[in-house]
Amino acid sequence: MxxxxxxxxxxxxxxxxxxxxxxxxxxxxxxxxxxxxxxxxxxxxxxxxxxxxxxxxxxxxxxxxxxxxxxxxxxxxxxxxxxxxxxxxxxxxxxxxxxxxxxxxxxxxxxxxRFGDIVAMIMGKITADKQDEREQAEIVRQQLVNCVLSDKGLQDIAQVLYKHVQLSVCLTDQYLFIRGSQFFSEQWLEPFQSGLEGQRIIDQDDQLVVAHPVYYLLEAYHIENQIIYRLPIINNHKTQGYLFVHATTTSQLSWFVMNVLEHALTACALYFVKENAIELTEVRLKDNFILQLAKQKKTLDSKLIAKADLLGYDLMRDYVCLVGDIHYQGSIKQYENDRPENSSLQSQNYAIQKEITYAGKLFEVKTMTTFDDGNVITFLEAPADHYMEIANQFLDKVERRLSALLKGIVMSWGIAAPSQEKTPFYSSYQKAKIALDIGIEREGHGTRTLYEDTKVDRLLMTFAQQPDVYRVVQQTLNDLLVYDQKRQTDLVHTFEVYSQFKGNVSQTARALNLHRQSLLHRLKNIETLTNLSLDNADDSFLLELSVRLWKLKQLNTRERDQ
The missing domain is CATH 3.40.1390.20 (HprK N-terminal domain-like)
Structure with missing residues (x-):
């Protein structure tokens, strides 16, 4: 042209x-x-x-x-x-x-x-030629947009682009992963993938190129004695990918070529919008499916298996259920790495899901993940005979990488073995959630609790539901709880630590960061408010049992409310 x-x-x-x-x-x-x-x-x-x-x-x-x-x-x-x-x-x-x-x-x-006649004729010729270029560029624009509308990919866009500009081209996503190219060497991308910071190569005399709007987005780099031009593919003020062009001189970047490159950027941006919308829809469908799988009593029948298969899940495998609680020490640092801007997931959830998916690929096991009310729910493929080994190795990898991405994050996990019941995913989720809550109540955040290891707590939880039993608990702890609430003290916790160290005053004082006399004063208050002696084995047992039953009752009430 x-x-x-x-x-x-x-x-x-x-x-x-x-x-x-x-x-x-x-x-x-x-x-x-x-x-x-x-x-x-x-x-x-x-x-x-x-x-x-x-x-x-x-x-x-x-x-x-x-x-x-x-x-x-x-x-x-x-x-x-x-x-x-x-x-x-x-x-x-x-x-x-x-x-x-x-x-x-x-x-x-x-x-x-006459010069006037010459100027008029040449300008008429230039105008006619520019009109031909504009018409040709419009044809190219329609071809590029049709690639997107007819469900073709970025490779098809690259082919149309090369056909009209006759320059080596490459289309990448924001992570510089090649999505389409024509006669473009992958080696030319390596410096960019390594974080190359280049500079523009500007021909000051090339006024026509300078006048084109796309020129101001154009960056030029010397790569292996070649000149590689880069243009960002921008959508909603965010860079979605890049268009790379190899040209030997700036003269190859004619007005027509720059027009075609501009239309290509528009087509690519449109493609990424469409791709993000499809991805977002798929994420939402998967998220809702897994959440329903966990929280609704769905029988594992052929209909459910077929629906899962459409979403890329295989429900015929054995899955251990992991329910994680997300807690932060100090201020929350949001996940700041690149992520799909159109994703409905919060950056924190995106980071966690990304690392769970990565760990699943690393260990070559299937994973299904969703989020619910501050918890992450993951079904991890693991055989029933050694699921704990796989689960622990898996969580070690996830937590190690998350700690580097989300500063201050502390994950607590409840773990339930693969279930053989008619509603296996609902059953294993309920068990894992109980294990998580009991673990946090018993030991605080940062724990991993296996459902099988909560037998005593579950027995006590059932025991606490008996009206006569709970009346004894209330009678024993009422004055103590009222005192804690009024005075903003924590005598119940003081007793728990005292019991944990089997009545050792020195160890308890160090654990609570208290002076020995201050601890003794608290213990005296506990005896006065409960009318029990901590030196009496029966009284001490009654108080410890009452505290555990009360906490389990509180936990059970929260579970029922949810």
Whole structure:
């Protein structure tokens, strides 16, 4: 594309004109503008220009004429046309030699041919050519957009792009993973993937390229003695990917090529919008399916198995259920790495899900993950005979990577073995959730609790449901609980730590960071409020049992409310 000198010289107005130098270039040199110029040239002439002159400033001055021609050569003009017959009659051979060596076309125009007519005809030719370019660019735009609308991929866009610009091209996502390319070496991408910081390569004389809006997004890099141009694919003010182009010179980036690249960026942005929407829909479908699987009593029948298969899940495998509680020590640091901007998941959840998926691939096991009310629910493929080994190795990897991404995060886990019941996923989720809550109540955050290891707690939880039993608990702890609430103290916790250290005052004081006398004062208050003696084995047992039953009752009430 683009108007070449021969097409201009074929205009009728040049029938009486003669090419004096640079004739070999008439099929290559392009015309993009026309102007009338006399000395001095300075910076008034730009690249690929058709320059008309009378030479009035160089009359009878060969040195001035030489300087004038050299300045036009320096500007990058394609044609220098002299109107001979008044100020200049014969063009010196020295001038023609300079022009020929510089590939500047010298044209001799009879004096009687008017510059106004020449300018009008050339501008008409340029306008017609630009119109052809615009029409061709519009055809390309439609082809590129149709690639997206007809469910074709970025590779198809790359093929259409190469067909019209004849330059090696590559399309990547935001992580520089190649999604489509044509005759583009992967080695040219390696410096970018390593974090290359390059610089623009600007041809200051290439005014046409500079004038195009896309130019201001264009970055150029020297890679392996090649010039690689990069354009960001932007959607909603976020970079979704990149368009790479290999060109040997900036002259290859014509107005038409820049137009096509602009249309390609639009098509690619549209493609990523569509891809993100599909991905988001898929994520939501999967998320809802797994959540229903965990929280609803769904029988494992052929219908459920078929639905799971459509989402890429295999329910016929054995799955251990892991329910995790997300807790932070100090302030929450949000996950700041690149992520799909259109995702409905919070950045924190995206980070956790990403690491769970990564660990699943690392251990070559299937995973299904969703989130519910601050908890992460994961079904992890693991055989029933050694599920704990796999679960612990899996969680070790997840927590190690999460601790580096989310500063201050503390994960607590409840773990339930693969279930053989009719509603296996609901059953294992309920067990894992109970194990998680008991573990946090018993030992605080940062624990892993196996459902099988909560037999005593579950027995006590059942025991606590008996009205007569709970009346005894209330009678025993009522004054103590009221005192804690009024005085904003924590005598119940003090007793728990005291019991944990089997009545050892020194160890309890160190654990609570209290002076020995302060601890003894608290223990005396506990005895007074409960009317029990901590030195009496039966009284101490009753108080410990009452505290555990009360806490389990509170836990069971919260579970029922949820």
């Amino acid at each position: 683009g108007l070449v000198v021969r097409e201009v010289l074929e205009l009728p107005i040049f029938n009486t004109s003669t090419v004096k130098a640079g004739e070999v270039c008439v099929d290559e040199s392009k015309i993009e503008w026309v102007s009338v110029m006399e000395a001095p040239v300075e910076n008034f002439v730009r690249k690929n220009e058709f320059v008309l002159t009378t030479g009035i400033g160089c009359k009878n001055d060969p040195e001035a004429l030489t300087t004038f021609v050299q300045d036009v050569v320096q500007s990058g003009a394609s044609v220098l046309a002299f109107a001979t017959g008044r100020y200049i009659y014969d063009l010196p051979e020295s001038i023609l030699t300079i022009a020929s060596e510089a590939k500047l076309i010298i044209l001799d125009i009879p004096w009687e041919v």
